[in-house]
Amino acid sequence: xxxxxxxxxxxxxxxxxxxxxxxxxxxxxxxxxxxxxxxxxxxxxxxxxxxxxxxxxxxxxxxxxxxxxxxxxxxxxxxxxxxxxxxxxxxxxxxxxxxxxxxxxxxxxxxxxxxxxxxxxxxxxxxxxxxxxxxxxxxxxxxxxxxxxxxxxxxxxxxxxxxxxxxxxxxxxxxxxxxxxxxxxxxxxxxxxxxxxxxxxxxxxxxxxxxxxxxxxxxxxxxxxxxxxxxxxxxxxxxxxxxxxxxxxxxxxxxxxxxxxxxxxxxxxxxxxxxxxxxxxxxxxxxxxxxxxxxxxxxxxxxxxxxxxxxxxxxxxxxxxxxxxxxxxxxxxxxxxxxxxxxxxxxxxxxxxxxxxxxxxxxxxxxxxxxxxxxxxxxxxxxxxxxxxxxxxxxxxxxxxxxxxxxxxxxxxxxxxxxxxxxxxxxxxxxxxxxxxxxxxxxxxxxxxxxxxxxxxxxxxxxxxxxxxxxxxxxxxxxxxxxxxx
Amino acid sequence: xxxxxxxxxxxxxxxxxxxxxxxxxxxxxxxxxxxxxxxxxxxxxxxxxxxxxxxxxxxxxxxxxxxxxxxxxxxxxxxxxxxxxxxxxxxxxxxxxxxxxxxxxxxxxxxxxxxxxxxxxxxxxxxxxxxxxxxxxxxxxxxxxxxxxxxxxxxxxxxxxxxxxxxxxxxxxxxxxxxxxxxxxxxxxxxxxxxxxxxxxxxxxxxxxxxxxxxxxxxxxxxx
Numbered sequence: 001x002x003x004x005x006x007x008x009x010x011x012x013x014x015x016x017x018x019x020x021x022x023x024x025x026x027x028x029x030x031x032x033x034x035x036x037x038x039x040x041x042x043x044x045x046x047x048x049x050x051x052x053x054x055x056x057x058x059x060x061x062x063x064x065x066x067x068x069x070x071x072x073x074x075x076x077x078x079x080x081x082x083x084x085x086x087x088x089x090x091x092x093x094x095x096x097x098x099x100x101x102x103x104x105x106x107x108x109x110x111x112x113x114x115x116x117x118x119x120x121x122x123x124x125x126x127x128x129x130x131x132x133x134x135x136x137x138x139x140x141x142x143x144x145x146x147x148x149x150x151x152x153x154x155x156x157x158x159x160x161x162x163x164x165x166x167x168x169x170x171x172x173x174x175x176x177x178x179x180x181x182x183x184x185x186x187x188x189x190x191x192x193x194x195x196x197x198x199x200x201x202x203x204x205x206x207x208x209x210x211x212x213x214x215x216x217x218x219x220x221x222x223x224x225x226x227x228x229x230x231x232x233x234x235x236x237x238x239x240x241x242x243x244x245x246x247x248x249x250x251x252x253x254x255x256x257x258x259x260x261x262x263x264x265x266x267x268x269x270x271x272x273x274x275x276x277x278x279x280x281x282x283x284x285x286x287x288x289x290x291x292x293x294x295x296x297x298x299x300x301x302x303x304x305x306x307x308x309x310x311x312x313x314x315x316x317x318x319x320x321x322x323x324x325x326x327x328x329x330x331x332x333x334x335x336x337x338x339x340x341x342x343x344x345x346x347x348x349x350x351x352x353x354x355x356x357x358x359x360x361x362x363x364x365x366x367x368x369x370x371x372x373x374x375x376x377x378x379x380x381x382x383x384x385x386x387x388x389x390x391x392x393x394x395x396x397x398x399x400x401x402x403x404x405x406x407x408x409x410x411x412x413x414x415x416x417x418x419x420x421x422x423x424x425x426x427x428x429x430x431x432x433x434x435x436x437x438x439x440x441x442x443x444x445x446x447x448x449x450x451x452x453x454x455x456x457x458x459x460x461x462x463x464x465x466x467x468x469x470x471x472x473x474x475x476x477x478x479x480x481x482x483x484x485x486x
Numbered sequence: 487x488x489x490x491x492x493x494x495x496x497x498x499x500x501x502x503x504x505x506x507x508x509x510x511x512x513x514x515x516x517x518x519x520x521x522x523x524x525x526x527x528x529x530x531x532x533x534x535x536x537x538x539x540x541x542x543x544x545x546x547x548x549x550x551x552x553x554x555x556x557x558x559x560x561x562x563x564x565x566x567x568x569x570x571x572x573x574x575x576x577x578x579x580x581x582x583x584x585x586x587x588x589x590x591x592x593x594x595x596x597x598x599x600x601x602x603x604x605x606x607x608x609x610x611x612x613x614x615x616x617x618x619x620x621x622x623x624x625x626x627x628x629x630x631x632x633x634x635x636x637x638x639x640x641x642x643x644x645x646x647x648x649x650x651x652x653x654x655x656x657x658x659x660x661x662x663x664x665x666x667x668x669x670x671x672x673x674x675x676x677x678x679x680x681x682x683x684x685x686x687x688x689x690x691x692x693x694x695x696x697x698x699x700x701x702x703x704x705x706x707x708x709x710x
Contacts, residue, residue, distance in 0.1 A: 006592075
């Protein structure tokens with residue numbers, strides 16, 4: 001038998017045959033290791049856990065088109081690739097326009113969005129009814145619903161009026177070769193006349209379409225069909241003057257003037273630059289306590305039908321990542337894409353970071369205290385073990401054990417206890433963390449395979465440290481105590 | 487040939503002279519008993535001979551080496567190599583079996599050898615009790631295990647402190663027979679006792695009184 005085997009035999013015998021005392025030491029290490037492993041698991045998992053929790057406060061990153069650029073849904077997919085899929089909780093695009101409800105002479109801000117994403121970035125949205133699932137369905141903010149008296153199941157007729165927003169090119173700037181222009185002007189009886197103008201390579205009129213549906217059919221209404229009237233426009237350069245470039249349609253001077261004015265003021269614009277009216281069914285009423293209650297929400301497809309555009313105003317992102325990580329993503333997105341800039345919702349990310357910091361500090365502190373308590377407990381137990389075994393230690397020394405042997409034996413027992421306690425603690429600690437996680441955070445945690453060896457090493461380290469003082473005591477024991485009289 | 491020699495050895499604790507200018511000479515292979523009332527200095531002498539204490543004054547030569555000036559680490563080495571100890575209260579490691587207790591001595595000395603340890607137990611008649619824990623052995627059996635443990639490393643000197651103090655007569659005789667056997671094999675034996683019968687088994691008895699050697703008795707009947 002080798003010395004090492006005898007060493008192990010003595011140590012295991014000491015632990016196995018002197019159960020009660022060693023069970024206490026094992027238990028204290030085991031419990032310490034359990035709490036340690038549990039807290040470390042939670043410590044590691046807290047940012048993830050809290051990240052998920054924080055996400056219920058809404059989006060923490062915004063994507064906006066850069067100055068003078070446009071953002072659409074196709075670009076969005078590319079931009080989102082910058083953020084790892086498992087960290088991206090949701091990305092909700094929004095397009096805001098004013099819509100009119102002619103029947104009530106009301107107009108609202110309407111938001112075109114992707115309803116599959118809304119609950120992910122705005123979990124606090126409270127819906128009476130359901131989110132729209134199909135086109136021609138709307139979600140109506142509570143204030144609007146109260147004002148106009150709609151409820152789930154009601155229908156709403158909403159109209160998009162193209163506006164002369166400053167963002168559009170002026171008529172003069174629009175007259176570039178091959179441009180497609182649209183314009184309108186007030187005609188006879190207050191009705192609007194719409195024109196669509198296509199320019200050729202020399203910026204002269206290539207084709208003209210007139211919509212004079214609002215004019216008296218047998219007079220102004222003919223403008224749209226009268227080839228002779230239309231022909232006058234072809235090949236002319238803008239602007240035109242009625243009576244010089246174009247002769248008025250007989251009996252429809254007002255309409256003709258309106259057509260010429262519409263052509264002269266025509267500008268590059270989105271295709272459906274004319275009012276579009278759609279019928280919607282209300283699927284739900286939205287309560288948020290915020291400004292969203294004054295909005296009508298509809299699908300991006302409907303928004304496209306109404307405005308003829310796929311343009312987006314803002315995309316709200318909910319990303320489960322640390323503040324630094326978010327900054328990095330935002331910088332990367334802004335750098336990599338010409339048209340998109342990313343901004344953090346500081347209000348959300350800052351408070352998240354501060355809460356996280358405090359929470360991790362707390363867990364760290366508790367872990368430290370637990371480690372200290374474990375050490376005190378193990379040290380006390382080992383101290384008791386040493387005084388209980390004074391005679392045995394004296395005997396061993398009398399039999400020729402060197403101080404080194406005594407140290408090795410006690411340290412060996414300590415490390416063995418640490419190992420057993422570590423295994424015990426690693427397993428129980430995971431259970432402990434799981435229980436805490438489920439009860440406090442409401443979500444389960446994944447087992448970290450590294451946890452077991454780490455807990456084992458730390459417990460062994462603690463056990464070894466706790467044994468230092470008791471070992472010092474043991475080494476100091478006088479072998480003469482085994483003789484008579486003691 | 488001399489194995490142990492004490493030259494004018496004194497051990498002084500403050501005012502108390504536990505040993506007062508003691509000189510003693512023990513030959514290789516000799517069997518010596520040390521007697522005396524409590525407080526006579528027997529334990530102090532035992533500690534010094536057993537390399538567990540150092541004298542205040544004087545020289546102690548064990549196998550030619552002066553152990554009175556050695557460091558405690560060297561004393562441990564010398565004790566391990568040269569001395570087999572037997573105690574009144576047996577002192578076994580209570581969570582180790584009989585054979586393991588014998589092997590502990592081998593472990594500190596050189597190399598544990600279970601076969602050899604079993605043979606030593608065989609010699610003290612406890613082969614079949616090898617796997618028993620001390621709590622499962624009688625006092626006499628425990629002391630016999632201790633004898634096996636003391637002789638396992640073939641020490642030059644066996645130092646026994648009241649070896650039969652806690653034994654009944656039958657076991658006392660067994661232990662004394664074992665001593666006689668060891669003596670015949672040439673082992674030097676020093677037995678501290680207050681039992682005249684145990685002392686009479688030895689060749690020579692040293693009687694201590696007040697830290698001095700009061701008298702020395704040669705056992706005329708030794709071996710008869």
